[in-house]
Amino acid sequence: MENKKIGAIALLIAITLSAFGLVYAHWSDMVTIDGVIEMGSLTLSWDWVEPPLCYEFWMDENGQLQPGEFEGKLVGECTAEFVDEIYDIHSDKYGYKKLIISVTNAYPQYYVFTTAKLHNIGTIPIFVYGFEITGEKKDSAGNVVYDLLWYDPDGDWAGELWEDVDGDGTVDPAVDILVINLLIQNAQWPLQIDPCNKEKIEVDMDFKQEAEECHHYSIYITVLGVQWNKLDEVYP
Amino acid sequence: MKMNKKIMATFAVLMFALSIAGFVYAHWSDMVYIEATVEMGSLTFGFTRIVREWDWEDYANEKEVGNGVCTLSEPETDVHSGKTVYKLLTFTITAAYPQYWAINKFTLDNAGTIPVKIQRVTLILPAGFSAVPSPDYPGAMWEIYDDRPELIYNVWLYKEPLDYGAGWEIDPPWDFPGPFGDVYGVRALKGNQIEPCNELLTEICVDPKQDAEECHTYTFSIEIEAIQWNKYTP
Numbered sequence: 462m463e464n465k466k467i468g469a470i471a472l473l474i475a476i477t478l479s480a481f482g483l484v485y486a487h488w489s490d491m492v493t494i495d496g497v498i499e500m501g502s503l504t505l506s507w508d509w510v511e512p513p514l515c516y517e518f519w520m521d522e523n524g525q526l527q528p529g530e531f532e533g534k535l536v537g538e539c540t541a542e543f544v545d546e547i548y549d550i551h552s553d554k555y556g557y558k559k560l561i562i563s564v565t566n567a568y569p570q571y572y573v574f575t576t577a578k579l580h581n582i583g584t585i586p587i588f589v590y591g592f593e594i595t596g597e598k599k600d601s602a603g604n605v606v607y608d609l610l611w612y613d614p615d616g617d618w619a620g621e622l623w624e625d626v627d628g629d630g631t632v633d634p635a636v637d638i639l640v641i642n643l644l645i646q647n648a649q650w651p652l653q654i655d656p657c658n659k660e661k662i663e664v665d666m667d668f669k670q671e672a673e674e675c676h677h678y679s680i681y682i683t684v685l686g687v688q689w690n691k692l693d694e695v696y697p
Numbered sequence: 698m699k700m701n702k703k704i705m706a707t708f709a710v711l712m713f714a715l716s717i718a719g720f721v722y723a724h725w726s727d728m729v730y731i732e733a734t735v736e737m738g739s740l741t742f743g744f745t746r747i748v749r750e751w752d753w754e755d756y757a758n759e760k761e762v763g764n765g766v767c768t769l770s771e772p773e774t775d776v777h778s779g780k781t782v783y784k785l786l787t788f789t790i791t792a793a794y795p796q797y798w799a800i801n802k803f804t805l806d807n808a809g810t811i812p813v814k815i816q817r818v819t820l821i822l823p824a825g826f827s828a829v830p831s832p833d834y835p836g837a838m839w840e841i842y843d844d845r846p847e848l849i850y851n852v853w854l855y856k857e858p859l860d861y862g863a864g865w866e867i868d869p870p871w872d873f874p875g876p877f878g879d880v881y882g883v884r885a886l887k888g889n890q891i892e893p894c895n896e897l898l899t900e901i902c903v904d905p906k907q908d909a910e911e912c913h914t915y916t917f918s919i920e921i922e923a924i925q926w927n928k929y930t931p
């Protein structure tokens with residue numbers, strides 16, 4: 462009985478409203494936009510195909526580098542290898558994350574040059590705009606003696622590694638000790654590498670008179686890359 | 698029962714008396730008709746044209762890395778006007794990266810016979826994502842966050858700017874002299890009226906942000922509802 466009353470009231474209201482031109486009815490239509498954003502990938506790696514190569518040189522009396530070691534001896538040894546395989550799921554390409562250069566039984570005036578290829582296995586162009594270079598000097602027991610400091614005042618990646626004797630984090634020629642010359646070179650910096658492209662770089666080292674016997678120098682070089690359109694944010 | 702008989706008797710006496718006095722319950726009558734024909738109009742709203750596609754790379758450098766493309770699907774023909782519109786526009790961006798943006802210009806068309814007004818623009822995101830409407834460009838821009846929460850990308854949907862072209866004449870490296878929405882003159886779609894057989898030039902822009910993850914695919918949907926113009930609610 463109550464329901465009938467409510468129904469009658471609703472009907473009455475609807476009739477009244479329609480009499481005054483008010484009807485709850487309208488036409489409408491709808492469209493849809495579907496958005497799909499497939500992100501690319503930015504993956505800088507060492508080349509999966511071509512292994513790195515390490516060369517020895519000695520300097521003759523004319524100041525020219527000659528292959529091998531003085532008098533043809535096999536004293537020092539250098540090897541280079543890529544480790545830590547990586548895979549870019551987007552491009553379906555492989556590469557390596559780390560280049561390890563091992564120099565054993567080194568001595569002053571021993572030159573070690575290493576060449577390796579950088580490969581852009583992502584989908585976004587990359588600018589290689591610099592390197593972070595750090596290192597340590599360790600004694601024969603593996604204890605860290607000094608940190609190594611990178612010194613490259615003109616920023617051309619042709620610089621020096623100094624033992625941070627006073628531990629202040631800055632190179633002070635009066636106190637700190639120059640032990641290694643280090644040069645990283647390519648045709649130009651910053652170095653742009655497009656997707657699927659490769660660029661060869663060279664890391665040259667020679668050991669100075671003050672490099673200490675029976676000690677171990679570990680050098681860590683991080684290659685800094687940035688998507689090519691953001692270079693101005695990181696590179697002067 | 699007795700009461701009914703009395704009423705009937707009274708009624709008979711009354712009729713008899715009226716007939717004596719010349720009043721007879723009889724008349725001639727005639728009739729006219731109204732034939733009504735209501736030909737209803739139609740309200741059909743959709744996309745018809747992709748006008749232009751461009752992105753950051755067209756202005757900033759010569760490379761072609763990312764790409765933003767629109768496609769139309771789900772055609773629907775208005776039986777009244779005979780015009781065909783598409784109900785779904787798919788905007789696909791590939792190989793996107795931070796600072797990349799892609800804009801597509803397309804038309805929203807009134808293929809029906811009734812003026813329409815855009816009543817509602819609704820952004821729909823998959824689970825785990827949230828949208829923050831821009832206070833500066835209400836109804837025209839949303840910031841999309843993931844569940845970390847980090848800003849992943851912005852979505853812009855707006856009426857073609859009046860000052861189109863003015864902001865695009867800057868030499869590379871391309872840089873807006875101020876906020877994109879201000880310089881470009883972004884205006885929301887809601888409330889725009891489209892007359893029958895007319896179109897509204899519209900643009901969609903997506904710009905991924907720094908925290909968008911590599912090799913991931915992000916999706917969103919936007920529903921645009923148009924209503925007959927006289928029922929629009931501001």
